[in-house]
Amino acid sequence: MQISSTKVPGPVVPSFTRVITALSPVRLPFDSLKYTYDNANIYGKFYAIYFDNQVTYVISDRKLVYEILVERHAEFHKAQILRDSIGELVGNGLLTSEDSFWRRQRKLAQPAFHFQRIAAYGETMVAQTQDMLREWQAGETRDIAHDMMALTLGIVNKTLFNIDVRNQAKHIGELTYILLESANDRLNSYHPIWERMFKTRRRREEKAMHELFAIIDNIITQHGNEDKGDLLSMLLAARDDEGNPMSAKQLRDEVMTLFVAGHETTANALDWVFYFLAQNPEVEAKLLREIEILNGKPPAVHDLPNLPYSEMVLKEALRLYPPAAGATRQPIHDIELGGYHFTKGSNIVISTYLMHRNPEYFPDPLKFDPERFSPAREAQIQKYAYLPFGGGPRVCIGNTFAMMEARLIFITILQHYRLTLATNQPVQAEQLFTIRPKGGLKMKVVKP
Numbered sequence: 001m002q003i004s005s006t007k008v009p010g011p012v013v014p015s016f017t018r019v020i021t022a023l024s025p026v027r028l029p030f031d032s033l034k035y036t037y038d039n040a041n042i043y044g045k046f047y048a049i050y051f052d053n054q055v056t057y058v059i060s061d062r063k064l065v066y067e068i069l070v071e072r073h074a075e076f077h078k079a080q081i082l083r084d085s086i087g088e089l090v091g092n093g094l095l096t097s098e099d100s101f102w103r104r105q106r107k108l109a110q111p112a113f114h115f116q117r118i119a120a121y122g123e124t125m126v127a128q129t130q131d132m133l134r135e136w137q138a139g140e141t142r143d144i145a146h147d148m149m150a151l152t153l154g155i156v157n158k159t160l161f162n163i164d165v166r167n168q169a170k171h172i173g174e175l176t177y178i179l180l181e182s183a184n185d186r187l188n189s190y191h192p193i194w195e196r197m198f199k200t201r202r203r204r205e206e207k208a209m210h211e212l213f214a215i216i217d218n219i220i221t222q223h224g225n226e227d228k229g230d231l232l233s234m235l236l237a238a239r240d241d242e243g244n245p246m247s248a249k250q251l252r253d254e255v256m257t258l259f260v261a262g263h264e265t266t267a268n269a270l271d272w273v274f275y276f277l278a279q280n281p282e283v284e285a286k287l288l289r290e291i292e293i294l295n296g297k298p299p300a301v302h303d304l305p306n307l308p309y310s311e312m313v314l315k316e317a318l319r320l321y322p323p324a325a326g327a328t329r330q331p332i333h334d335i336e337l338g339g340y341h342f343t344k345g346s347n348i349v350i351s352t353y354l355m356h357r358n359p360e361y362f363p364d365p366l367k368f369d370p371e372r373f374s375p376a377r378e379a380q381i382q383k384y385a386y387l388p389f390g391g392g393p394r395v396c397i398g399n400t401f402a403m404m405e406a407r408l409i410f411i412t413i414l415q416h417y418r419l420t421l422a423t424n425q426p427v428q429a430e431q432l433f434t435i436r437p438k439g440g441l442k443m444k445v446v447k448p
C-alpha cells in the first residue's frame with residue numbers, strides 16, 4: 001500500500017485554548033461527544049486532532065478497527081492516557097495489563113465469567129432490584145442515574161465477594177465516586193495545573209484510595225479459600241501453569257478492576273434504556289406486552305431466551321449510547337495503518353460512538369429502533385460496525401454478565417413501575433469515564 005506523505009486530515013486546536021484551559025480553576029464546559037461527531041461529519045472515519053504537539057487519531061472505520069483490535073492486536077497496547085487516569089486505582093489488572101502477563105491473567109479470570117457460573121448471579125440481581133424498589137414510591141421523582149449506580153454497585157459487591165457489604169455499600173459507593181471523578185478529570189482536562197497547585201482534590205483522592213484498598217484487602221483476607229460461588233473465590237482458586245496463585249497485590253488489582261469496570265458501565269446502559277423507553281411509548285408498550293408472559297413472576301435467567309425484545313431494546317440503547325464510548329490504543333512500534341505512518345506511542349481512539357451513528361453502517365442512525373436487532377436485520381449489520389463491548393482478544397470479559405444483569409434489572413423494574421421524564425428539558429449525554437446523562441436522570445415513578 002502507498003504511504004501518504006500528507007498528514008491525516010483533522011482540526012488544529014488553537015494554542016490559546018490550552019492557555020484558557022490551563023488558567024481555568026474549573027473544568028470548562030466542553031461537549032466532547034458533539035466535538036468528535038462534528039469532526040467526523042467534516043473529516044470522515046479517520047481523522048486527527050492536533051493539539052499543540054499532541055496528536056490524537058480518531059478512528060471509526062470498521063475495517064481499520066478490525067485491523068487494530070483483531071488482525072494486528074499484538075502490535076498495540078492500551079494508550080498511556082488510560083493508565084494515567086486509572087492506573088493507580090486498578091494497578092496491573094485486566095483492563096490495563098499487557099502482553100504475556102495480561103494473557104495469563106485473562107486465562108485465569110475467564111472461568112469466573114462462564115455462562116453457568118454467572119447464571120447463578122441472576123437471583124442476586126433480581127433480589128437487589130426488588131430491595132431497591134421497596135424504597136420507591138409511586139408519584140415521586142427520582143434520580144434514576146443515582147439509583148442505577150447504587151444498584152449495580154451493590155450487585156457487583158455481592159457477586160464479587162458474596163458478603164453482604166450493604167452496610168458498607170454507601171461508603172464504598174462514595175469512595176468509588178471520588179476516585180472515578182478524579183480519574184474522569186485526568187482523562188478529560190487537558191492541563192491539570194490547578195490540581196497541582198491546590199492539592200486538596202488530590203489528597204481527597206489519595207485518602208479515598210487508601211481507604212478503599214484497605215476495605216478490599218480486608219474483604220479478601222476475611223473471604224477464606226473455600227468456594228463461595230462468587231468471583232473472588234474463582235480468582236483465589238486460580239492457578240497459573242506452574243501452579244502458583246495470584247499475589248495479594250495482583251488479586252487486589254483484579255478485584256479493583258472488576259469493581260471499577262463492572263458497575264458504572266451497566267448503570268449507564270440502564271439509564272439510557274429508561275430514557276429511550278420514556279421517549280418511545282410504542283417500544284415501551286411492546287416490551288411491556290412481552291414481559292406479560294412472566295405473569296408477574298420475577299424474571300429468572302432461564303426466562304431471558306423467551307424475552308428477545310428486551311435484548312433488542314438493550315442492544316439499541318447500547319448502540320446510540322455505548323457506555324464505553326470507545327477504546328484507546330497506541331502502537332508499540334512505528335506502523336503503517338490506513339495508508340498513513342504512525343509513530344510508536346501515537347494516541348489512537350477507536351470511537352464506537354461514531355461507528356454506531358454512521359449512516360453507512362446504521363441507516364437513519366439517530367432513530368431509536370430496536371428492530372435493527374431482530375434476528376434477520378441483525379445478521380445484516382456489517383462486521384465490526386457494532387462494538388459496545390469492544391472486540392478481539394481484549395473484548396469485555398463481563399459482556400454476558402452485563403447483558404444479563406441489565407435485562408433482569410429493567411424487566412424487574414417494569415413489572416412494578418413505568419418511568420417518565422420528570423421535565424421537558426432535553427437530556428444531554430456527557431462523556432466522562434463513560435457516556436452518562438449529564439447532571440443525572442430525573443424521572444417520575446408511575447404505577448402502570
Ligand code: HEM
Pocket residue numbers: 078094095096106257258261262263265266269322323324326327328387388389390391393394395396397398399401402403
Ligand atoms: C454495559 C456494560 C459494559 C460495557 C458497555 C463494557 C464495555 C467494555 C469495553 C468496550 C471493553 C474493551 C476496552 C478496550 O478494548 O480497550 C471492556 C473491557 C473490560 N470490561 Fe467491560 N463493559 C461492561 C460491563 C462490564 C462488567 C459487568 C465487567 C465485570 C464484571 C466488565 C469488565 C471488563 C474488564 C475486566 C475488561 C478488560 C478486559 C481485558 O482487557 O481483558 N465490564 N468493557
